[in-house]
Amino acid sequence: MTIATSGPDLDGTPQAELLDWLSDMLLIRRFEEVADELTLRGKVPGGMHAAIGQEAVAVGAVRGLRSDDIVSGTHRSHHHALAKGLPVGGVLAELFGKATGVVGGRGGSMHLADFERGMWGSNGIVGAGLGIAMGAALGQVVKGSDQVALGFFGDGGANTGRVWEFVNLAAVWKLPLIAVCENNVYAVETMSSQVTGGESVAARAAGFGLPSHQIDGQDVVAVYHAVREAAERGRSGGGPTFLELLTYRYRGHNSGEVIRYRTEDEVTRWRTSKDPIERFCARLTEQGLLDPDELDRRTSAAHAQVDDAVRFAEESPWPDPSTAAENVSAWTRSGR
Amino acid sequence: MAGPLHRRRERLRVDQERTMSADVSYSTAFQQGVREEMQRDKTVFVLGTDLFDRGGHFAQVKGLGDQFGRTRVRDSPISEAAMVAAGVGAALAGTRPLVDLNFMDFAYGAMDEIANQAAKLRYMWGSPVPLVIRATSGVAQGGAQHNNSLEPWFSGLPGLSVVSPYRPYDVKGLIKSALRGSDPVIFMMHKKLTGARGPVGDDTELVDIGSAHVARRGTDVTVVSYSYGVRLATQAAEALAQDGVSAEVIDLRTLYPLDTATIVESVRRTGRVVVVDEAPRYGGMAAEIVTSITESAFWYLDQPVHRVTGAHTPIPHSPALLDAILPTEADVVRAVRQVLADGPQEAR
Ligand SMILES: Cc1ncc(C[n+]2csc(CCOP(=O)(O)OP(=O)(O)O)c2C)c(N)n1
Numbered sequence: 146m147t148i149a150t151s152g153p154d155l156d157g158t159p160q161a162e163l164l165d166w167l168s169d170m171l172l173i174r175r176f177e178e179v180a181d182e183l184t185l186r187g188k189v190p191g192g193m194h195a196a197i198g199q200e201a202v203a204v205g206a207v208r209g210l211r212s213d214d215i216v217s218g219t220h221r222s223h224h225h226a227l228a229k230g231l232p233v234g235g236v237l238a239e240l241f242g243k244a245t246g247v248v249g250g251r252g253g254s255m256h257l258a259d260f261e262r263g264m265w266g267s268n269g270i271v272g273a274g275l276g277i278a279m280g281a282a283l284g285q286v287v288k289g290s291d292q293v294a295l296g297f298f299g300d301g302g303a304n305t306g307r308v309w310e311f312v313n314l315a316a317v318w319k320l321p322l323i324a325v326c327e328n329n330v331y332a333v334e335t336m337s338s339q340v341t342g343g344e345s346v347a348a349r350a351a352g353f354g355l356p357s358h359q360i361d362g363q364d365v366v367a368v369y370h371a372v373r374e375a376a377e378r379g380r381s382g383g384g385p386t387f388l389e390l391l392t393y394r395y396r397g398h399n400s401g402e403v404i405r406y407r408t409e410d411e412v413t414r415w416r417t418s419k420d421p422i423e424r425f426c427a428r429l430t431e432q433g434l435l436d437p438d439e440l441d442r443r444t445s446a447a448h449a450q451v452d453d454a455v456r457f458a459e460e461s462p463w464p465d466p467s468t469a470a471e472n473v474s475a476w477t478r479s480g481r
Numbered sequence: 482m483a484g485p486l487h488r489r490r491e492r493l494r495v496d497q498e499r500t501m502s503a504d505v506s507y508s509t510a511f512q513q514g515v516r517e518e519m520q521r522d523k524t525v526f527v528l529g530t531d532l533f534d535r536g537g538h539f540a541q542v543k544g545l546g547d548q549f550g551r552t553r554v555r556d557s558p559i560s561e562a563a564m565v566a567a568g569v570g571a572a573l574a575g576t577r578p579l580v581d582l583n584f585m586d587f588a589y590g591a592m593d594e595i596a597n598q599a600a601k602l603r604y605m606w607g608s609p610v611p612l613v614i615r616a617t618s619g620v621a622q623g624g625a626q627h628n629n630s631l632e633p634w635f636s637g638l639p640g641l642s643v644v645s646p647y648r649p650y651d652v653k654g655l656i657k658s659a660l661r662g663s664d665p666v667i668f669m670m671h672k673k674l675t676g677a678r679g680p681v682g683d684d685t686e687l688v689d690i691g692s693a694h695v696a697r698r699g700t701d702v703t704v705v706s707y708s709y710g711v712r713l714a715t716q717a718a719e720a721l722a723q724d725g726v727s728a729e730v731i732d733l734r735t736l737y738p739l740d741t742a743t744i745v746e747s748v749r750r751t752g753r754v755v756v757v758d759e760a761p762r763y764g765g766m767a768a769e770i771v772t773s774i775t776e777s778a779f780w781y782l783d784q785p786v787h788r789v790t791g792a793h794t795p796i797p798h799s800p801a802l803l804d805a806i807l808p809t810e811a812d813v814v815r816a817v818r819q820v821l822a823d824g825p826q827e828a829r
Contacts, residue, residue: 248606248607260606268598276570277570288576307563314567472607474664475663
């Protein structure tokens with residue numbers, strides 16, 4: 146299994162968009178840092194899982210799709226949702242449980258959704274999001290639409306049986322699914338390589354008879370190319386693709402976690418040599434597309450957006466308690 | 482002397498003969514309803530194992546493969562989680578999948594997809610999941626792992642509806658309603674009713690989900706049941722009629738939402754109730770039905786409500802053991818006589 150990384154130049158990428166990709170990554174980083182802090186201050190009921198360090202995965206993947214394509218996420222999905230264009234204030238308000246949250250405070254950090262923007266839910270059940278995407282891909286086939294669906298799951302999720310049930314069904318029915326394993330090395334405190342048989346997740350997937358690649362998930366351009374190619378294949382009836390994106394989370398599994406299962410050295414190594422934002426900035430600078438002033442401007446813009454989101458979430462009202470049992474299903478008789 | 486196996490075979494034969502003269506089988510009624518909905522709505526499609534050629538293990542979709550082709554009658558791998566996940570996602574996409582799980586027992590392999598995904602997505606995300614999950618349910622033969630009663634599991638999950646019809650007419654009318662609804666429906670079809678025959682409605686006739694049916698009018702006692710239990714209740718009512726007892730039989734048809742109005746209306750007239758359910762007693766549907774009656778019609782009751790249920794055990798293989806734990810017509814008759822007797826009663 147070779148690890149795909151993009152070449153030194155940016156050929157084949159939409160040049161005009163590259164700075165927007167950077168802005169998205171800066172926004173996600175800032176959002177996660179601030180949300181983590183707000184969680185520690187008790188503002189986010191139930192806590193949350195930050196994806197700091199994994200920005201290139203989300204931005205590269207979403208940018209490789211069409212805006213009407215479908216994405217489903219995991220319990221760690223703020224980055225997926227923000228890359229998919231969900232309003233920053235709405236996402237933060239959802240974490241707070243406010244009425245203005247993207248699903249009105251019904252979901253929370255692990256259950257963000259916005260069907261109009263193609264975000265078909267982040268999911269609190271490990272492996273389940275891939276099932277939603279697989280079914281979504283089937284729905285597109287049944288409708289004769291050319292949308293594709295991308296389902297994220299983790300290296301931990303790759304050890305649940307259901308993930309392979311979904312991959313197999315997608316493979317035999319040639320569904321336009323992109324199954325994306327976001328391999329950030331750990332599942333809670335367990336190093337995945339210590340509990341996972343075989344050479345790699347991507348190698349395991351290849352056994353189901355679909356194209357399967359390992360990609361450098363810290364390289365937004367490489368992720369973009371891999372997903373775009375997979376989306377084209379899916380759109381033209383070529384069936385599903387499996388991608389294992391190699392990435393890393395800087396923070397603990399959830400906010401406030403005390404980390405004993407890895408060394409500071411390891412984190413520093415990833416931060417200093419493979420940080421997705423720094424690497425992308427360096428590349429853009431080399432290509433003459435970015436200078437320090439532009440980076441400052443974009444960084445400040447991201448900070449301002451997140452500041453606005455915090456104000457918005459803080460000032461937003463709570464949902465009306467009398468609506469708590471509404472919209473369960475048309476079959477539901479109201480009342481207790 | 483006839484052994485239990487012989488008696489059981491004899492009973493199944495009688496069940497089938499009793500209904501020979503009527504026009505459509507329970508399975509065919511389902512197939513007709515699905516066919517009409519597939520013709521009416523192009524987004525309706527079926528997925529599950531052994532459907533295309535075989536027509537399903539209970540002939541429930543026989544002929545649909547030939548008529549609609551492999552894209553609308555989809556044979557899937559034996560992968561219950563994948564089948565239901567495929568249904569959930571496709572339903573979110575605006576199509577109308579009918580997922581056939583073969584035996585209801587296999588739903589345990591897709592429990593997350595049903596309980597955490599299908600049932601909750603409208604509530605969490607505002608996006609309805611118009612999904613129907615059909616399977617064969619109820620106790621017959623096949624041992625402990627092919628005879629689970631999942632009715633209380635699913636009825637206790639906010640977001641799902643659970644139907645379990647007795648007559649072919651209701652099978653057809655309910656599957657048509659389910660395929661036109663906007664939320665997940667668990668569609669349970671009793672094994673022992675597979676070949677039972679009866680009339681069905683035409684292509685415009687629907688049966689509302691959440692509506693019970695008064696299967697037999699009566700004035701002395703209300704017997705509430707569903708699915709195969711309605712047969713026991715009706716037979717018991719016929720036997721009791723010979724002794725001048727007039728029993729009303731209510732076929733619930735839907736377990737969630739429960740049609741308490743129909744039950745209460747009857748209880749107000751009769752003042753006495755027996756609930757019949759072949760599923761294990763503890764935490765079962767019967768308990769919920771009794772509670773609903775107590776809440777809404779307590780002052781109309783002349784006697785405590787009685788339950789006739791299966792024992793709290795897995796289902797054994799041997800017919801001799803099986804007969805010992807399942808409710809019978811005689812049990813229903815005995816329970817009715819008990820609630821009709823005035824004065825304090827011994828706990829069962
Ligand atoms: C079915 C299921 N089992 C266990 C959990 C508890 N849990 C939440 S996240 C997690 C680790 C998942 O690891 P991975 O899939 O690698 O994702 P990551 O947290 O690394 O992003 C576990 C075990 C769960 N949410 N769902």
